[in-house]
Amino acid sequence: MNKKRFHPDHHTYTRYLFFTGKGGVGKTSSASALAAYLAGKGRQVLLVSTDPASNLDDVLEMPLNNRASAVPDVKGLYASNIDPGEAAETYKEAVVGPYRNLLPETAVAQMEEQLSGACTVEIAAFNEFAELLTAPNESYDHIIFDTAPTGHTLRLLELPSAWDDFLQTSTHGASCLGPLSGLADKKTMYEQAVAQLADASRTTVYIVARPDTSSLEEAARTAEELGSMGMREQVFLVNGLFTPSGTEDATASLFASAQQKALQQAPDFFEDKTLWTLAYHAVISTGAACLTHLFDEPSVVEDPEPFHEAGPATTVEDMVQDIEDQKYRLVFTMGKGGVGKTTMAAEVASKLAARGHAVHLTTTDPADHLAGVIDLDNLSSLLTVSHVNPEEALSDYQKTTKDEAIAAGVSASELSYIEEDLSSPCTEEIAVFQAFSEVAARADNEIVVIDTAPTGHTLLLLEHAEQYTKEIERSSGHTPEAMKQLLPRLKNPDETAFLLLTLPETTPVLEAERLQQDLGRTGIYPKWWVINQSFAAAQTNDPLLRKKGIRELFWIDYVKKNLADKIVTLPWDANAGKKAQTIS
Template sequence: MERFTIEHFPKTPFLFFTGKGGVGKTSVASSLSISMANEGKKVLLISTDPASNLQDIFNQTLYNTPTKIEGAENLYALNLDPELAAQKYKEQMVGPYRGKLPEVVLQNMEEQLSGACTVEIAAFNEFAQLLTNPTLIEQFDTIVFDTAPTGHTLRLLQLPSAWSTFLDENTTGTSCLGPLKGLEPQREMYKKAVSQLTNAAQTALILVTRPETNPLKEAARASHELYDIGIQNQIVLINGYMQNLNQNDDIEQAFINRQSKALEEMPEQLQSFEHYYLPFVPYSLSSIELMQAWITDEEVLHEIASVEDTSIPKIEQMIMDYLQRKPKLIFTMGKGGVGKTTVASYIALRLAEEGLSVHLTTTDPAAHLNWTFGDETVENLTVSRIDPKVEVSNYEAEVLAKASETMNEEGLAFVKEDLASPCTEEIAVFRAFANVVEDHQDEIIIIDTAPTGHTLLLLDATESYHREISRSQGDIPASVSNLLPRLRDANYTSVAITTLSEATPVYEATRLQEDLKRAGLSVDWWIVNQSFTTVSTTSKILKQKQQSESKWLQEIQLISKDRYVTIPWVKTAPLGIKGLHQLKGELIK
């Protein structure tokens, strides 16, 4: 695999970066923008990512207009606020109905428009204006967007029915979007923007990922979605690839081996494109100097004292808390790729080993019959799996059956695409979880994936609406109605957020906590997975990784109010009882 250098930069005037949170989109986009600017190109870097740390990287305030970056010739940056844009969009949708529709209807509409899809549409609205602005295009040689729209959003924008008003009186479903008529004046602009995106001479899509299984799978899914709608000029950029530096250190060698295995199993979708790598660095790319060194492969490591710290709280501290309190329902939450499934498995194993009756359920599509434990059985532990595809299919069939009673083909086309949103899967899977809770009330139930606060509020709002209005799209089952209030009972439900000690995962976990708080759920614990802080290593690069983690552990300590524990990075994948016991660490007295 070849290292990504200035020679490999796409020559198109527009560059879009996409990838899961935490893979380094902003760092890569910023570094490449700096390099292109150093080559004499006039570059505009645009962020629509709510977790973006562009202002920290450049150490200056950025606005929604191009701002010259100090210390970087030819480079300008622009920071769009997608949350603010989403608020404006929501008011455009709901505002005209205030005073005309019952309050419960307005609450339902507002919650429908509080999800990730609305934020994404609103963000697209913002950068579509830039993508089609001839004055701006003439000013710059290259315009770089550090977040790309999903295939779902772009498909919605191309549906004629998405722009109609036929859903005005059909606000009882679980739509993340609603009709786009509030954006009707921009409709032609969107067509031009989509045309620019699908023109290979104008736009290149850079799929940023890491040499790890889950990020590679997610990159392949995004690639396929976007390729199918015409964005076919794609490059795969694998961020954080480590090559042999110190063959005498077994931890470093194990780290490299795990990366190599993931790359050997890279999805075929990604193998069909050119793919390059950028090297692993153990520090935050938080300055122009560090990013320049990264792209040019300059040595930036330096000798540091070991920060191995045995006083860092380990996961057993949380286990002891659960043994004492015995919550009936434990959710492990977090963004994809942080290790929720592993954490849920460990909690289930340890509580069962301590004599409690435990039921563990997963939505992991890769899970086999016995899931993480292979062929091993654990006394006091039962395991089940919910298949998201089956649950979504059942839910879609139910919604479409009701919708077909009142809608024409055009209307149904919109509903079908709207059902492709992330909220649909959350709601469908949550309904299945609710049934599991009903069936296992005599056990402690551990769930490895949970809905966001938005989805819980959406279910709540829809249920309230159903109580007052007779028509509906998706009925709320009794099991869901029973579970919703239990989730807000701190004695019944415990929420544990899993994250990594890196910038974006911490920002995303913080937003998740705020989202849950909005829905009335409190977070009991933060779990920092794959931490190097307590790992004994002689590797110079991993010692510096330890040091860079300390800042984020301090941040997590503050955000969690000291309710956090860590799980060490381990040499082999934590599968089976023995593999999971690697995560134990020593109990902090």
């Protein structure tokens, strides 16, 4: 394994640059910095976010939508967000619009309802993504994609193959897309998009990681999976490599040692690869004109402002005590990728089990990091663990629905229609939702702690709950009791506690604030905020980490004064993310 400092002057660039990686590794900052650099060299650059929980607006300090907008102060740079909701409305109107004056209103209404689910959102987002990859004009020298966290990006890239298989075998027109959606008309465009992604002369994948074990492991898995899809032109960026100042500081020493150990123990996949590193910065400046400083070495200016108390002196034990006292049956950890949701879910579940409660810990994140933070071989007898696995959920759902149809005595032609419907790529999302509702129903007998997927995809899951329920009723003829009870259970403040996690930094706090607002519109309100991995709370004396800690205090105070009544502020911890011992 070779390590070199990354500087954009030393690289060449294809037309399409694709940034992906684990949540919270700095994909958006890295992609934006490179976009600003290339525009500064006289290139025409389009920067596009495909993340449903995009924070590109925050990084560029400008509002964005589906249409490309010129970025102030950086000539030649344009940016847009592929907003899933907006894309879905545009897609739905393109499908339904031609029939508005030709079909009865009831038929049009049925088409609109059928095109209101999460699958339509997914397809609409990919349409916009594919159109950028296949546009015949060369208006931009480079198009840079800032993507969602790994698991959902892989799902996005696998969709064309899944849809192609479905279209080739579909004979009845059955699927949640609607029989008149015209998906087959897009087949050529999807094939062209996939070809562009696999063309090493046109597309480069930047796989971004942090110098920590879980991030590097996911980067290796991602590289292999993308390689199997034909995307083999890959660059590995390790963001935030810290160099101590030389002062005697235990936190700085532990921080640097933990990073070096993670690099030394990196997966064998990287043995013959080059890891391009970016320096650790106390503050990542926002605004496109400032972003290229990410490629510079950090500067440290002593800040005379003293540390003050980094937040309320409450602990995770206090939070667990509150969960126990209030008798909550469902506990969710939510937030932006990389803020420590999985680790916190495992810690809360372990502490509840240690207090004598029967607990079930599960994750809805396709990336499934639970095995990395809890010792599955030494679980407490009161603690069980699962993962809502999309493939297993789909297989179970297909089998159950088909078996129920046969038991109900449907005809051969009706069964053929049901089988085709169940083979639709859309069915996986519905199956995952049903599996999610069944896990939540375990709260009747035990406390269920749920580690959720990163923000945007969790919101899509909750927002489309009603549509998923309708789809299951349509395909199976009935609605399972677990699904009927799910939304009332989630909205019951006496039964369910949402723990909102963030880091004491600009983007994570602002994104957590938006998540809290979105949840509030559905009648859901977080019980606790957890501000994780704070250098201010660690009381470090290293100049660079101290500079970061002083900046953190602004955001800790902001959360305390404006967003939350119950807060846990956790100091940076070298052991964060290590496997919890739960044996008893």
